[in-house]
Amino acid sequence: MSSAFTYDVAIVGGGLAGLTTSIQLANAGWKVVLFEKESYPFHRVCGEYISLESRAFLRGLGIDDEALDLPIIDQLQVSAPNGKLLEQRLPLGGMGISRYRLDQLLAEIATKAGVLMMDHTRVNEAIFEKDGFTLHTPEGNYRSRIAVGSFGKRSNLDVKMNREFIRQKASGLNNFIGIKYHIRYAHARDTIVLHNFSDGYCGMSAIENGLSCLCYLTTAANLERSGKSIPRMEQEILSQNPHLERIFRDADFVFREPVAISQISFAQKSLIENHILMAGDAAGMITPLCGNGMSMGMHAGKIMTGKIDAFLSGKISREEMEQSYQQVWTSAFSGRLRTGRMIQRMFGKPMMTNLFISAMKPFPRAVNWLVKQTHGAEF
């Protein structure tokens, strides 16, 4: 490492993409600092269903899923707004764990691996000049050769950099809200359900300790229509689907106030901005309907780690690192993102979803094909 830089790599954002990348780089011998604006452990909006494509990877980092006794989920149920159900075995399946628990475990592993964990620290600016970065935080400035952007769906840095998706006008793909609860509710723990309602869908699947995650995505317009009241929206709009009506009526809610996020965009994003390498949702967000954003974020971090390692070892130039990351990322994910956006556009419109569910019911192979398009292979 050149003496001008205190760190080889600075990672901005400690979700799954940032945490897993930090561990891999530290294990490879690089000096890593990770900034996370929140303090671990904390809840965040996520369906908490992790596709099994990342199980071996997580085990490799030190997550002992067997000891955690996590529910394995291999069945899917989708309901149309009118309540009609489609059932399907999941080709690969997933496991359930809260982000509160998983992110905390990974943060502990990162600390043990030697990553300097700066939680409760927001990065306000990342400036590239003369082969390295200066990151501005309230705790002072940090210098690193590489900066990784794993700051999620929408961050102050997106605004600061005036990224293209921030400049876009509101459209069908860029103004969603996400809401999450943990609940106690009797349902099949091997099944993830996806209940559609007007302009949105709500997933429920098992996590640790006998709990389930109930998480939905809908348009900001739906909340406006309900006088900006979440309980009213759940009663008047979501509960038109009879399955959701039962859940909201009978479930025991562990925290009454939901975790919520707004201004979610599924627009395309640039992979590299001011030489910052983006991973996870900062690079392009897969729709929750595909249940796979976490795996995609971790997989992107794994690809990125190989490229950063080659650059820091002097095997490739910065330009080669950036080009090669872009190439491999595009071939790994652009098809999945396209399918995700296509499905996202199709769902939520009650007539279309009702029709789609009825039409697909007799064709399990077609449903299986569609589900497969949104899932990746083990990495």
Ligand SMILES: Cc1cc2nc3c(=O)[nH]c(=O)nc-3n(C[C@H](O)[C@H](O)[C@H](O)COP(=O)(O)OP(=O)(O)OC[C@H]3O[C@@H](n4cnc5c(N)ncnc54)[C@H](O)[C@@H]3O)c2cc1C
């Ligand atoms: C409603 C909904 C349901 C979903 N359900 C699923 C699911 O069931 N399965 C699945 O695989 N995926 C799901 N996803 C997608 C999944 O949650 C994301 O793809 C995944 O969390 C992305 O991880 P990440 O590391 O890129 O970002 P995040 O996990 O969002 O982490 C980004 C971090 O960056 C931090 N940050 C931002 N700006 C700064 C800054 N300036 N300085 C310091 N820190 C900063 C944030 O605090 C945050 O902790 C869902 C998404 C939504 C919206």
